[in-house]
Amino acid sequence: MTEARILNRQRWLDGVAMTPTNRAWYADWRVWASFATPLVMAVWALFFAQWRHWIQATPLVWVPIALVALGAGFFLNFTRPGRWLRRQPAFWMTIVLVPLYFAGLYNQYWMLHPDQTFEDGSVALGITDEAFRKGAFYAMWTALAYFTLFVWLDRFRSARPVIWLLVFGWGACASTWFSIHVNTWVGMAMSTREANADSGSRAAIFAAPFVEEFAKATILIFLVVMWRNKIVSRLSMVTLAGLSAIGFAFVENILYYSRVWMQATNDITIANPEETMLELVKLRGIYTSFGHPLFTMMTAGGLVIGLAARSKIVRVMAPVGGFMLACAGHMLFNGLASTNSTEDLMVPWYMALGLVGVIIVSLIVSVIGNGQLLKARLTDYHRAGWISKRDVEVFGGPLRRMWLLFVSMFRGPRVWWRTRKLMRHFTELAYLRNQMVRGTVGMAGDERAKDLIHEIEVLRQGTALSDYAGLPLIPPSKKKSLPKPPPGQDPGTTTPTYPPPTSPGPAGVGGNWPTPR
16 A cells, blocks of 8 residues: 555544444445345346346246356455455446446337337337347447547546446436437327327427436536546536437437338338438438537536536536526427428538537637646646656647557556556646636645655656657567577587686786786
């Protein structure tokens, strides 16, 4: 345990001195929670995914479930990697959310897969597995492109990859499940018995924007509550909002594409179903693919303004204002798309592209501004003598940071991981100083800064790279030692045999010249 962790533990003990530190393992609630949580979440997911009848008919299925949960509990409590994993909040988020995602997707599948028969005898075709596969194939490329873009934006104080995947899964699984149920219920409530051409678009315009934006933004609010001090820049919040939005758009595009495929393959008037499906792919996957990320980024902007403000009124009203602006934009988008033909939407589409261009420029300016902020705040620690000027140059420049990570990749995974950890510590140090300058962090920031400086020095003395000057991109390979000779064979002499030196020599040492007088 490092000195910084010892000091942190001592401060924690000073704050709660009555907490026993030598409790037995069976008296720790975390041990029993580690055994119970995997079992409860697995059982809940299976029951929620409508497998309860199969489980009740097959009691033996409880045996592997119980064994897996028991093994997970022993791993988390009685192994060193398990105990480290148990202390990570992201691990518990994964344990809770992954079964929820599985249950939500499975429930949606069985809502849309079977055929539906109505009271008048008409039948609505379900979506076949072939249609789902085709829809997923075409929707995947749009999701991958936007996923790469948003992950690249999260370049300074980036979240962990597991957080990226959980946020994407929330938009793809939990948000779509919530939206499909609520939108269906609202659509039935808004329907009328009279023949009305606008009855189908009422729910899409007046209800769906609020439901979908709320579902996508829920994970953002949860992360802000859990990791208030780790989400410190607009780029981090924009990345998380974008990942949730593209996850939602990914599943929604699968449903739209597969429905069009089913309609085209069962309509005799459509000669080329593939071409019909590709037209919708171009419309939703390319031309209007910015819709969901754009609206969720408005909510993220309100959250960022609220986090950076010192006024309590602004902290409350800014997120609400961002959410209402996202809903208004979503309503406008759905209203124009539902009541106008494609040819009449060219002018609004160009206007939306102009707004997207403004946002892209602002994000580029934010990347540059965050680099300048890092350099300015690290300069404060350089003036105090805590870090060197070269540290400010390397860890305060976006391109230099990228090159340092790139060079460390060729030194092995351990060097790359330690270098990345060192870079995160420098970034946290800079943002911590910025929060102290703005007045949102008090005197406790000084203690945290000391801990970060100590951890930085420990990483420097280890395998982490703190500078790339003078280092080749690919390190030279180590010289291999000569192989050992086979048993029973003499390897031979490595150097020739010279005669011993003669004495006396210079200063009494062996040589050919006498000592001077």
